Amino acid sequence: MRWKQVTEIAALTAVLAWGGFLRLGWPGVNPFAFDEARLSQLALELARRGQFPATGPVSSTGVPNFPASAWLFAFPYAFSANPLVAISFIGLLSTLGILALWWMARSAWGPWAGLTTALLAAGSPYLVFYSRNIWGQDWLPILAVAWALAGVLGFGERRRWAIAIHSFLAAFAFQVHYAGIVLLIPTLLLALRFRLKRAFSPWLMGLGAALLVGIPWGVKVLSQVGNIGRACKLEVSTTSFKQFAALATGYNWDWLFLGEGWHLSSGPLAVAMAMAAGGLVSAGLLRLLALGWRSLSSAGEQKGLPEVLAFLVPIWGLISPVFWLAHITTVHIHYHLVSLPAAFLAAGHAATLSSRRFWRIGVIALALAISLGQGILFARGLSIAGEQATPGGISTPLCFHQAAVRFVEDGNPVLVIVPGNRPEFDGDAAVFHVLLWDYPHRLVDGRSSLIIPSHPSWLLFVAPWIPAWEEALGSLPDEGWEAYNLPRRVGEYPYGIIRLRAAKPRGFQPARPVLLANGVQLEGWKAHPLGEGFRFATLWKVADVPERGTFHQFNHLYVEGKAEPVAIHDVPTSSTAWARGDFLIVWADFPKSPSEGKLRMAVGMYRYPSLERVPRVGGGDPFAPIVLGPFELAH
Numbered sequence: 178m179r180w181k182q183v184t185e186i187a188a189l190t191a192v193l194a195w196g197g198f199l200r201l202g203w204p205g206v207n208p209f210a211f212d213e214a215r216l217s218q219l220a221l222e223l224a225r226r227g228q229f230p231a232t233g234p235v236s237s238t239g240v241p242n243f244p245a246s247a248w249l250f251a252f253p254y255a256f257s258a259n260p261l262v263a264i265s266f267i268g269l270l271s272t273l274g275i276l277a278l279w280w281m282a283r284s285a286w287g288p289w290a291g292l293t294t295a296l297l298a299a300g301s302p303y304l305v306f307y308s309r310n311i312w313g314q315d316w317l318p319i320l321a322v323a324w325a326l327a328g329v330l331g332f333g334e335r336r337r338w339a340i341a342i343h344s345f346l347a348a349f350a351f352q353v354h355y356a357g358i359v360l361l362i363p364t365l366l367l368a369l370r371f372r373l374k375r376a377f378s379p380w381l382m383g384l385g386a387a388l389l390v391g392i393p394w395g396v397k398v399l400s401q402v403g404n405i406g407r408a409c410k411l412e413v414s415t416t417s418f419k420q421f422a423a424l425a426t427g428y429n430w431d432w433l434f435l436g437e438g439w440h441l442s443s444g445p446l447a448v449a450m451a452m453a454a455g456g457l458v459s460a461g462l463l464r465l466l467a468l469g470w471r472s473l474s475s476a477g478e479q480k481g482l483p484e485v486l487a488f489l490v491p492i493w494g495l496i497s498p499v500f501w502l503a504h505i506t507t508v509h510i511h512y513h514l515v516s517l518p519a520a521f522l523a524a525g526h527a528a529t530l531s532s533r534r535f536w537r538i539g540v541i542a543l544a545l546a547i548s549l550g551q552g553i554l555f556a557r558g559l560s561i562a563g564e565q566a567t568p569g570g571i572s573t574p575l576c577f578h579q580a581a582v583r584f585v586e587d588g589n590p591v592l593v594i595v596p597g598n599r600p601e602f603d604g605d606a607a608v609f610h611v612l613l614w615d616y617p618h619r620l621v622d623g624r625s626s627l628i629i630p631s632h633p634s635w636l637l638f639v640a641p642w643i644p645a646w647e648e649a650l651g652s653l654p655d656e657g658w659e660a661y662n663l664p665r666r667v668g669e670y671p672y673g674i675i676r677l678r679a680a681k682p683r684g685f686q687p688a689r690p691v692l693l694a695n696g697v698q699l700e701g702w703k704a705h706p707l708g709e710g711f712r713f714a715t716l717w718k719v720a721d722v723p724e725r726g727t728f729h730q731f732n733h734l735y736v737e738g739k740a741e742p743v744a745i746h747d748v749p750t751s752s753t754a755w756a757r758g759d760f761l762i763v764w765a766d767f768p769k770s771p772s773e774g775k776l777r778m779a780v781g782m783y784r785y786p787s788l789e790r791v792p793r794v795g796g797g798d799p800f801a802p803i804v805l806g807p808f809e810l811a812h
Contacts, residue, residue: 185288189279189295192548196275196299199552200268200308205576206563207264208434211604213311217260217611218600220250225258225614232394233313236355243352243394246313258614260311260575267315271308274322275299278518281329282525285483289537293544294525297454298518300548302430302442302555303423307514313354317514320350321493324360325518328489332371333482337379344368344383352391356512359500363492370488410505417501420510425458425494425520426451427551434562436569441554450550453543454524461523464530465491490526494519566668577665581672582612584663585635591616592630594623594638594645598751605639619756621645625748625765629653629682631758638673646673648714648762652682682760685716691803692794693782695752696723697761702778702805707766711810713778714764723755726784728791732765733779737807742779743771750782770810777806 207213215234222228233242253266275298283291298304307315324346331340347364350357368380423429428451431439441447468487497516501508528540562571585591591613597603598620600610606620621628623638623645629652638646641662650660657680663672685701692698701716713732728750733742746765755761779802782791792799 181288185292188292189276192279192292192295192299193272193275195548195552196295196305197268197272199300199305199555200271201265202556203559203563204261204265205574205579206559207261207309207311207575208571209260209311209575209578209608210572211607213260214600214604214607214611216247216250216311216313217254217263218607219244219247220254220263221258221611221614223247224251224255242313242354243391245349245352245391246316246354249316249353250311258611260611261579263311264309264575267310267319268308270319271304271315274319274518277322277326278521278525281326281486282522285329285486286526286529289528289541290525292525293457293528293540294521296541296544296548297457297524298521300427300550300552300555301517301521302427302551303433303510303514304517305552305555306430306433307511314356314511314514316353317350317357317511318518320346320353320357321360321515322518324350324364325489325493328364328367329482329485331376331379332367333485335376337376340376341379341383341386344380345387346383348384348387349390350515352387352394356497356515359496359515362496362500363489366492367485367489371485411503412505413503415502417498417504417508417513420508421498421513421516421520422455424510424513424517426455427547430555431558432569434571435558436567438568439558439561441558442551446550447554450547454547454551457524457527457540457543458520460530461525461527462491462494462520465523465526486522487526490519490522494523564666566666573665573669578608578612581637581663581674582609582616584661585637585674585676586616587635589633589635590630591618591635591637592621592628592754593618594621594627594636594643596622596624596639596643598622598754609637609639619754621751621754622749625763626751627652627762628751628754629680629760629762630677630756631679631760633679634677636675636677638675640670641673642670643673644764644766648764649675652684652714652762653677653680654683682716682762685714686805688716688803688805692720693791694724694794694799695726695728695782695791696721696755696757697782699780699803700760702780704776704778704808704810706770706810708768709770710766710768711770712764712766714762715780715805717761717763719755719757719759719761722757723752726752727786728752728782729785730763730765730780730782731802733802734767734771735777735779736771736773737775737777744769749785775807775809777804777808779804 212234219230230244230247233244233246236242250263253263275295278298279291279295282294304318324343327339327343330336331343344364347360350360429442431441465487469491494516497513501512528537563574593609595605598606600607623643627645627648657678659676661674663674665671685703688699688701690698696719697717698720700718704711704713729747730750732746734744736743744767746767748763748765750763781802783789790800
């Protein structure tokens with residue numbers, strides 16, 4: 178092996194290591210909130226239970242995405258339910274994308290172009306950021322690189338299988354994220370320019386396969402497009418070009434995960450690096466546009482890989498900002514990720530603008546400085562995001578959620594107390610439902626209810642501001658439990674954790690036991706002042722196998738001597754989490770206390786959403802409310 182080859186391999190290895198370090202380093206400093214957890218849940222249900230999702234997560238336009246992103250994430254989730262594995266999977270594919278970009282640039286324009294392309298792709302802040310998340314848009318640059326690689330192999334080297342993959346990915350990318358639709362345009366132009374002839378069959382087969390894959394779900398998704406159509410208005414603006422320029426040059430990226438007010442990417446040095454990157458990209462694009470224009474008159478049948486790539490790159494790079502010049506919805510910067518790899522190929526081509534050695538060395542040195550400089554600044558941003566909460570920045574990173582889960586995983590079941598217990602709609606519920614996927618757990622809506630299990634368990638409160646935390650500390654006995662606070666980042670509430678061995682709630686007035694048909698039996702009640710109002714809490718025991726369904730508790734406040742209630746407050750009871758033997762505390766907060774008179778509370782439960790009253794079991798009127806009291810409040 179010659180010295181030049183050894184040097185090139187060593188340089189490429191170092192570049193890949195740098196790109197991999199930025200994508201795979203800082204494990205757990207990744208956003209993991211509702212969007213990430215919901216997509217993970219869909220992927221886990223597919224990978225572990227064989228349940229194909231009807232649609233994907235809802236897009237920023239309000240229309241559900243196709244479920245293709247869940248299909249792709251099902252691959253890593255088939256091996257592990259740990260979201261870090263899925264995130265690392267994306268990071269690894271993004272790193273391999275650097276290798277693919279290097280190969281295309283080197284094969285077409287030589288080693289200097291290949292290394293320049295790889296350097297800029299490795300350190301690109303936007304490309305790095307969008308390879309560290311469980312988002313559908315993180316697949317856009319990966320699929321785009323695979324699409325381009327298949328295209329240059331198919332049209333440049335006449336490989337029929339590659340043409341089929343190329344056309345398939347062009348139509349499939351749209352199903353992963355709607356912004357992928359722009360790949361269909363250069364796919365068609367490439368086919369027209371280099372004349373398919375005998376390769377038309379694989380090209381058509383690829384498109385057809387992608388369409389067949391998407392039809393069952395496309396009917397469901399596209400039926401909802403009309404819901405937003407009436408509220409949309411056609412606009413024309415240059416926003417898309419400004420966004421693509423920021424992506425390609427690595428400018429002003431810190432708002433993505435640090436929020437407004439940070440200037441890591443807009444200081445003098447960062448601006449100089451962005452301008453240098455912009456110069457390389459612009460020079461390469463202009464040269465390729467000129468070459469493409471000159472080649473239009475030549476026969477397209479016999480062209481090889483360099484000509485195909487030279488034709489493809491400017492169209493690929495400009496198609497997204499041009500496509501989104503006119504738009505009916507808000508254009509987000511990640512829409513242009515599908516075109517971002519082309520910018521690095523164009524910059525790589527800039528290394529060939531002169532055959533002089535000093536020019537090529539200068540371009541490589543500049544690309545190295547940009548890659549290292551932007552990558553180091555990005556790494557600094559990751560460190561900040563992992564240490565402190567910033568206004569408008571990412572939510573609590575995954576590593577803190579996982580630390581809380583590890584703290585409670587000792588073999589005993591976990592009850593996660595969250596503000597909303599439906600993983601399909603509620604962020605914290607979705608997060609911990611995924612993180613505890615293979616571990617026994619229940620989700621309890623801690624805004625108006627609390628479950629105290631009859632056996633050793635953990636209560637994990639996502640934050641101590643949830644009313645259930647205060648209720649737990651005030652209702653648990655003096656012994657049989659321990660409380661912990663587990664810190665998050667600076668500026669964030671800690672997790673509240675209670676370890677229960679055996680505990681029966683205290684502080685409740687005994688009540689005549691009343692069993693309801695859904696399996697819960699009234700045990701007691703209490704009332705205490707709360708600000709200008711009061712809190713009324715009832716204690717139930719799940720005495721029988723609970724009826725599966727959703728139940729709400731009604732609380733009707735009466736003043737002695739008045740026939741009609743003076744206040745009504747209905748609350749959910751987290752009935753989906755009930756288990757036989759549990760104690761259930763349900764409370765309602767009344768903002769104002771009656772000024773005088775003795776009070777009584779009529780309580781009961783009803784099924785939701787049917788509003789059908791849950792009857793009593795035993796004698797008497799089965800639908801009569803349970804009247805508690807009298808009581809008085811002393812403020």
